[in-house]
Amino acid sequence: MNTAQAPIASPFGYRSTAREVVQGIDLAGKVAVVTGGYSGLGTETVRALAGAGARVIVGARRPDQAAQDLAGVAGGAEIAALDLSDPASIDAFAADVGSRTGRIDMLIGNAAVMANPLTRDARGYESQFATNHLGHFQLAARLWPLLQAAGGARVVSVSSIGHRICPPDLADPNFESRPYDKWQAYGQAKSANALFALQLDTLGAPRGVRAFAVHPGGIATPLQRHLTREEQIAMGWMDAEGTIDPRFKSTEEGAATSVWCAVSPLLDTVGGVYCEDCNIAAMAGPDTPPFAGAHPHIRDAALAEGLWDLSEQMTGVQFRP
Numbered sequence: 001m002n003t004a005q006a007p008i009a010s011p012f013g014y015r016s017t018a019r020e021v022v023q024g025i026d027l028a029g030k031v032a033v034v035t036g037g038y039s040g041l042g043t044e045t046v047r048a049l050a051g052a053g054a055r056v057i058v059g060a061r062r063p064d065q066a067a068q069d070l071a072g073v074a075g076g077a078e079i080a081a082l083d084l085s086d087p088a089s090i091d092a093f094a095a096d097v098g099s100r101t102g103r104i105d106m107l108i109g110n111a112a113v114m115a116n117p118l119t120r121d122a123r124g125y126e127s128q129f130a131t132n133h134l135g136h137f138q139l140a141a142r143l144w145p146l147l148q149a150a151g152g153a154r155v156v157s158v159s160s161i162g163h164r165i166c167p168p169d170l171a172d173p174n175f176e177s178r179p180y181d182k183w184q185a186y187g188q189a190k191s192a193n194a195l196f197a198l199q200l201d202t203l204g205a206p207r208g209v210r211a212f213a214v215h216p217g218g219i220a221t222p223l224q225r226h227l228t229r230e231e232q233i234a235m236g237w238m239d240a241e242g243t244i245d246p247r248f249k250s251t252e253e254g255a256a257t258s259v260w261c262a263v264s265p266l267l268d269t270v271g272g273v274y275c276e277d278c279n280i281a282a283m284a285g286p287d288t289p290p291f292a293g294a295h296p297h298i299r300d301a302a303l304a305e306g307l308w309d310l311s312e313q314m315t316g317v318q319f320r321p
Helices: 018-022 042-053 063-070 087-100 126-151 159-167 180-205 224-225 231-234 255-265 299-316
Strands: 032-035 056-061 078-081 106-109 154-158 210-215 274-276
Touching: 018 032, 018 042, 018 078, 032 042, 032 126, 042 056, 042 106, 056 087, 078 087, 078 126, 078 180, 087 126, 106 255, 126 180, 126 299, 154 180, 154 255, 159 180, 159 274, 180 210, 180 299, 210 255, 255 274
Parallel strands: 032 056, 032 106, 056 078, 106 154, 154 210, 210 274
Antiparallel strands: none
Protein backbone atom coordinates (compact mmCIF):
# COMPACT_ATOMS: atom_id res chain seq x y z
CA MET A 1 0.00 0.00 0.00
CA ASN A 2 1.22 3.53 -0.82
CA THR A 3 2.39 5.67 2.06
CA ALA A 4 0.35 8.61 3.32
CA GLN A 5 1.35 11.90 1.70
CA ALA A 6 2.54 13.58 4.91
CA PRO A 7 5.93 14.73 6.23
CA ILE A 8 7.97 12.51 8.53
CA ALA A 9 10.73 13.27 11.03
CA SER A 10 13.63 13.76 8.61
CA PRO A 11 16.93 15.17 9.92
CA PHE A 12 17.46 16.97 6.61
CA GLY A 13 15.79 19.91 4.93
CA TYR A 14 15.73 22.70 2.39
CA ARG A 15 19.48 23.45 2.38
CA SER A 16 20.78 19.92 2.88
CA THR A 17 23.16 18.67 0.19
CA ALA A 18 23.37 15.33 -1.59
CA ARG A 19 26.62 14.49 0.16
CA GLU A 20 25.14 15.28 3.55
CA VAL A 21 22.16 12.96 3.12
CA VAL A 22 24.37 10.05 2.06
CA GLN A 23 27.00 10.61 4.75
CA GLY A 24 27.49 7.53 6.89
CA ILE A 25 25.65 5.26 4.43
CA ASP A 26 27.80 2.56 2.82
CA LEU A 27 26.69 1.84 -0.74
CA ALA A 28 29.47 -0.62 -1.52
CA GLY A 29 28.07 -3.44 -3.64
CA LYS A 30 25.05 -1.36 -4.70
CA VAL A 31 24.38 -0.46 -8.33
CA ALA A 32 22.73 2.80 -9.38
CA VAL A 33 21.53 3.88 -12.82
CA VAL A 34 21.10 7.63 -13.31
CA THR A 35 19.69 9.17 -16.48
CA GLY A 36 21.12 12.53 -17.46
CA GLY A 37 23.77 12.10 -14.78
CA TYR A 38 26.31 14.45 -16.33
CA SER A 39 24.65 17.85 -16.07
CA GLY A 40 23.20 19.95 -13.29
CA LEU A 41 21.49 17.88 -10.62
CA GLY A 42 22.51 14.65 -12.30
CA THR A 43 26.20 15.32 -11.84
CA GLU A 44 25.77 15.96 -8.11
CA THR A 45 23.57 12.87 -7.78
CA VAL A 46 26.28 10.73 -9.37
CA ARG A 47 29.01 12.30 -7.23
CA ALA A 48 27.14 11.60 -4.02
CA LEU A 49 26.27 7.99 -4.86
CA ALA A 50 29.69 7.11 -6.25
CA GLY A 51 31.37 8.83 -3.30
CA ALA A 52 29.44 6.56 -0.94
CA GLY A 53 30.70 3.48 -2.75
CA ALA A 54 27.96 2.73 -5.28
CA ARG A 55 28.69 1.56 -8.77
CA VAL A 56 27.00 4.19 -10.92
CA ILE A 57 25.98 3.74 -14.55
CA VAL A 58 25.04 6.97 -16.30
CA GLY A 59 22.71 7.12 -19.27
CA ALA A 60 23.86 9.99 -21.48
CA ARG A 61 22.57 11.43 -24.74
CA ARG A 62 26.08 12.81 -25.30
CA PRO A 63 28.48 10.15 -23.98
CA ASP A 64 31.65 12.05 -24.95
CA GLN A 65 30.49 15.13 -23.07
CA ALA A 66 29.48 12.96 -20.12
CA ALA A 67 32.95 11.44 -19.99
CA GLN A 68 34.46 14.92 -19.75
CA ASP A 69 31.99 16.17 -17.15
CA LEU A 70 32.36 13.11 -14.92
CA ALA A 71 36.10 12.60 -15.29
CA GLY A 72 36.81 13.79 -11.75
CA VAL A 73 34.05 11.93 -9.93
CA ALA A 74 35.42 10.12 -6.90
CA GLY A 75 34.66 6.43 -7.20
CA GLY A 76 34.16 6.75 -10.94
CA ALA A 77 31.11 6.39 -13.13
CA GLU A 78 30.34 4.22 -16.13
CA ILE A 79 28.75 5.87 -19.14
CA ALA A 80 26.44 4.39 -21.77
CA ALA A 81 24.54 6.03 -24.63
CA LEU A 82 20.88 6.78 -23.97
CA ASP A 83 18.39 8.94 -25.83
CA LEU A 84 15.09 8.82 -23.96
CA SER A 85 13.17 10.08 -26.99
CA ASP A 86 14.30 7.07 -29.05
CA PRO A 87 12.76 3.68 -28.13
CA ALA A 88 15.58 1.78 -29.88
CA SER A 89 18.17 3.69 -27.86
CA ILE A 90 16.32 2.87 -24.63
CA ASP A 91 16.28 -0.82 -25.46
CA ALA A 92 19.97 -0.78 -26.42
CA PHE A 93 20.88 0.99 -23.18
CA ALA A 94 18.90 -1.50 -21.09
CA ALA A 95 20.62 -4.39 -22.87
CA ASP A 96 24.00 -2.74 -22.26
CA VAL A 97 23.23 -2.32 -18.56
CA GLY A 98 22.09 -5.94 -18.39
CA SER A 99 25.41 -7.06 -19.83
CA ARG A 100 27.24 -5.18 -17.06
CA THR A 101 25.25 -6.12 -13.97
CA GLY A 102 22.66 -8.56 -12.73
CA ARG A 103 21.01 -6.09 -10.34
CA ILE A 104 19.99 -2.46 -9.98
CA ASP A 105 19.46 -1.10 -6.49
CA MET A 106 18.64 2.47 -7.48
CA LEU A 107 17.15 3.80 -10.72
CA ILE A 108 17.00 7.59 -10.79
CA GLY A 109 15.10 9.15 -13.69
CA ASN A 110 16.79 12.54 -13.69
CA ALA A 111 17.02 13.50 -17.38
CA ALA A 112 14.44 16.00 -18.64
CA VAL A 113 13.58 18.78 -21.05
CA MET A 114 11.57 21.83 -20.06
CA ALA A 115 9.37 24.35 -21.84
CA ASN A 116 10.87 23.85 -25.28
CA PRO A 117 9.17 24.83 -28.54
CA LEU A 118 6.87 22.18 -29.98
CA THR A 119 8.98 19.21 -31.04
CA ARG A 120 7.82 15.72 -31.93
CA ASP A 121 9.76 12.48 -31.90
CA ALA A 122 9.77 9.97 -34.75
CA ARG A 123 6.44 8.58 -33.50
CA GLY A 124 4.81 12.02 -33.55
CA TYR A 125 4.76 12.26 -29.77
CA GLU A 126 5.23 15.64 -28.07
CA SER A 127 8.81 15.77 -26.84
CA GLN A 128 8.35 16.74 -23.18
CA PHE A 129 5.84 13.96 -22.53
CA ALA A 130 7.86 11.51 -24.64
CA THR A 131 11.23 12.25 -23.04
CA ASN A 132 10.34 13.04 -19.45
CA HIS A 133 7.69 10.37 -18.97
CA LEU A 134 7.42 7.77 -21.72
CA GLY A 135 11.18 7.32 -22.02
CA HIS A 136 11.56 6.62 -18.32
CA PHE A 137 8.47 4.39 -18.36
CA GLN A 138 9.98 2.21 -21.07
CA LEU A 139 13.39 2.22 -19.39
CA ALA A 140 11.99 1.07 -16.06
CA ALA A 141 10.09 -1.69 -17.85
CA ARG A 142 13.22 -2.94 -19.60
CA LEU A 143 15.25 -2.81 -16.39
CA TRP A 144 12.53 -4.40 -14.25
CA PRO A 145 14.17 -7.83 -13.93
CA LEU A 146 17.34 -6.17 -12.63
CA LEU A 147 15.37 -4.08 -10.14
CA GLN A 148 13.58 -7.15 -8.82
CA ALA A 149 16.86 -9.02 -8.55
CA ALA A 150 18.26 -6.44 -6.13
CA GLY A 151 15.74 -7.21 -3.40
CA GLY A 152 14.78 -3.81 -2.03
CA ALA A 153 15.39 -1.58 -5.06
CA ARG A 154 14.15 1.99 -5.30
CA VAL A 155 13.03 3.95 -8.34
CA VAL A 156 13.23 7.74 -8.08
CA SER A 157 11.23 9.75 -10.60
CA VAL A 158 12.34 13.38 -10.74
CA SER A 159 9.17 15.42 -11.02
CA SER A 160 8.79 19.14 -10.24
CA ILE A 161 6.54 21.66 -8.56
CA GLY A 162 5.61 22.26 -12.19
CA HIS A 163 3.16 19.40 -11.70
CA ARG A 164 0.80 21.99 -10.19
CA ILE A 165 0.25 23.50 -13.67
CA CYS A 166 -2.01 20.68 -14.82
CA PRO A 167 -2.61 16.94 -14.76
CA PRO A 168 -1.83 14.92 -17.89
CA ASP A 169 -4.45 15.09 -20.60
CA LEU A 170 -4.96 11.41 -21.32
CA ALA A 171 -7.19 12.20 -24.29
CA ASP A 172 -4.65 14.46 -26.00
CA PRO A 173 -1.15 14.06 -24.52
CA ASN A 174 0.50 15.11 -27.78
CA PHE A 175 -1.36 18.39 -28.38
CA GLU A 176 -3.02 17.17 -31.53
CA SER A 177 -6.46 18.61 -30.68
CA ARG A 178 -5.41 21.72 -28.73
CA PRO A 179 -2.88 24.50 -29.25
CA TYR A 180 0.57 23.69 -27.95
CA ASP A 181 1.56 25.46 -24.75
CA LYS A 182 5.08 24.75 -23.53
CA TRP A 183 4.16 25.14 -19.87
CA GLN A 184 1.07 22.97 -20.13
CA ALA A 185 3.26 20.36 -21.80
CA TYR A 186 5.81 20.61 -18.98
CA GLY A 187 3.11 20.48 -16.33
CA GLN A 188 1.53 17.32 -17.69
CA ALA A 189 4.93 15.65 -18.13
CA LYS A 190 5.96 16.41 -14.54
CA SER A 191 2.57 15.28 -13.24
CA ALA A 192 3.10 12.10 -15.23
CA ASN A 193 6.45 11.57 -13.49
CA ALA A 194 4.73 11.70 -10.10
CA LEU A 195 1.81 9.52 -11.17
CA PHE A 196 4.25 6.98 -12.59
CA ALA A 197 5.92 6.68 -9.17
CA LEU A 198 2.52 6.29 -7.51
CA GLN A 199 1.43 3.44 -9.77
CA LEU A 200 4.84 1.77 -9.95
CA ASP A 201 4.94 1.63 -6.17
CA THR A 202 1.47 0.10 -6.08
CA LEU A 203 2.56 -2.64 -8.48
CA GLY A 204 6.14 -2.99 -7.32
CA ALA A 205 5.90 -2.95 -3.54
CA PRO A 206 4.77 -6.60 -3.31
CA ARG A 207 7.88 -7.49 -5.30
CA GLY A 208 10.28 -5.46 -3.18
CA VAL A 209 10.58 -2.39 -5.42
CA ARG A 210 9.48 0.99 -4.06
CA ALA A 211 9.10 4.20 -6.05
CA PHE A 212 9.26 7.89 -5.16
CA ALA A 213 8.63 11.18 -6.97
CA VAL A 214 10.84 14.18 -6.25
CA HIS A 215 10.64 17.95 -6.52
CA PRO A 216 14.29 19.02 -6.39
CA GLY A 217 13.49 22.69 -5.82
CA GLY A 218 14.27 25.79 -7.84
CA ILE A 219 17.80 25.55 -9.23
CA ALA A 220 19.60 27.35 -12.04
CA THR A 221 20.71 24.54 -14.38
CA PRO A 222 20.91 23.85 -18.13
CA LEU A 223 17.28 22.72 -17.87
CA GLN A 224 16.38 26.37 -18.43
CA ARG A 225 18.13 26.49 -21.79
CA HIS A 226 14.90 27.14 -23.69
CA LEU A 227 13.90 30.14 -21.56
CA THR A 228 14.95 33.67 -22.39
CA ARG A 229 16.45 35.97 -19.78
CA GLU A 230 13.30 38.09 -20.02
CA GLU A 231 11.08 35.10 -19.23
CA GLN A 232 13.14 34.19 -16.19
CA ILE A 233 13.04 37.78 -14.92
CA ALA A 234 9.26 37.89 -15.42
CA MET A 235 8.87 34.69 -13.38
CA GLY A 236 11.03 36.08 -10.59
CA TRP A 237 13.82 33.57 -11.07
CA MET A 238 16.37 36.34 -11.46
CA ASP A 239 16.45 40.12 -11.23
CA ALA A 240 17.21 42.60 -14.00
CA GLU A 241 20.93 42.31 -13.32
CA GLY A 242 20.83 38.55 -13.70
CA THR A 243 21.16 37.74 -10.00
CA ILE A 244 19.46 34.44 -9.20
CA ASP A 245 16.65 34.47 -6.63
CA PRO A 246 18.32 33.67 -3.27
CA ARG A 247 15.60 31.11 -2.58
CA PHE A 248 17.01 28.95 -5.36
CA LYS A 249 19.06 25.97 -4.31
CA SER A 250 22.56 25.09 -5.40
CA THR A 251 22.91 22.00 -7.58
CA GLU A 252 24.28 20.12 -4.55
CA GLU A 253 21.16 21.07 -2.58
CA GLY A 254 18.89 20.33 -5.53
CA ALA A 255 20.21 16.78 -5.83
CA ALA A 256 19.70 16.07 -2.13
CA THR A 257 16.07 14.90 -2.24
CA SER A 258 16.69 12.44 -5.09
CA VAL A 259 19.62 10.96 -3.19
CA TRP A 260 17.62 10.94 0.06
CA CYS A 261 14.83 8.99 -1.62
CA ALA A 262 17.37 6.55 -3.05
CA VAL A 263 19.24 5.80 0.17
CA SER A 264 17.47 6.93 3.35
CA PRO A 265 16.69 4.12 5.82
CA LEU A 266 13.67 6.19 6.88
CA LEU A 267 12.03 5.11 3.63
CA ASP A 268 12.70 1.38 3.89
CA THR A 269 9.03 0.49 4.32
CA VAL A 270 7.31 3.33 2.46
CA GLY A 271 6.82 4.47 -1.12
CA GLY A 272 4.62 6.01 -3.77
CA VAL A 273 5.00 9.49 -2.29
CA TYR A 274 6.01 12.87 -3.71
CA CYS A 275 8.98 14.31 -1.81
CA GLU A 276 10.61 17.72 -1.45
CA ASP A 277 13.31 19.20 0.79
CA CYS A 278 14.47 15.72 1.91
CA ASN A 279 11.05 14.83 3.27
CA ILE A 280 7.67 13.60 2.16
CA ALA A 281 5.80 16.70 0.99
CA ALA A 282 2.59 17.83 2.62
CA MET A 283 -0.56 17.97 0.54
CA ALA A 284 -1.04 21.38 -1.04
CA GLY A 285 -3.84 23.48 0.37
CA PRO A 286 -5.09 27.08 0.23
CA ASP A 287 -2.32 28.26 2.56
CA THR A 288 0.53 26.32 0.93
CA PRO A 289 3.30 28.46 -0.62
CA PRO A 290 3.14 28.40 -4.43
CA PHE A 291 6.32 26.39 -4.83
CA ALA A 292 5.59 23.62 -2.35
CA GLY A 293 3.26 20.73 -1.69
CA ALA A 294 1.71 17.83 -3.55
CA HIS A 295 -1.38 18.82 -5.52
CA PRO A 296 -4.29 16.36 -5.36
CA HIS A 297 -4.18 15.13 -8.95
CA ILE A 298 -0.78 13.45 -8.48
CA ARG A 299 -2.32 11.35 -5.68
CA ASP A 300 -5.22 10.18 -7.84
CA ALA A 301 -4.89 6.39 -8.07
CA ALA A 302 -7.40 6.12 -10.92
CA LEU A 303 -5.54 8.75 -12.94
CA ALA A 304 -2.24 6.97 -12.25
CA GLU A 305 -3.68 3.68 -13.50
CA GLY A 306 -5.14 5.36 -16.59
CA LEU A 307 -1.80 6.97 -17.37
CA TRP A 308 -0.10 3.60 -16.99
CA ASP A 309 -2.48 2.00 -19.47
CA LEU A 310 -1.98 4.87 -21.92
CA SER A 311 1.80 4.63 -21.54
CA GLU A 312 1.71 0.95 -22.40
CA GLN A 313 -0.32 1.73 -25.51
CA MET A 314 1.94 4.59 -26.61
CA THR A 315 5.20 2.72 -26.06
CA GLY A 316 4.01 -0.72 -27.08
CA VAL A 317 5.62 -2.00 -23.87
CA GLN A 318 3.54 -4.21 -21.61
CA PHE A 319 4.86 -3.24 -18.18
CA ARG A 320 2.94 -5.21 -15.61
CA PRO A 321 5.32 -5.92 -12.70
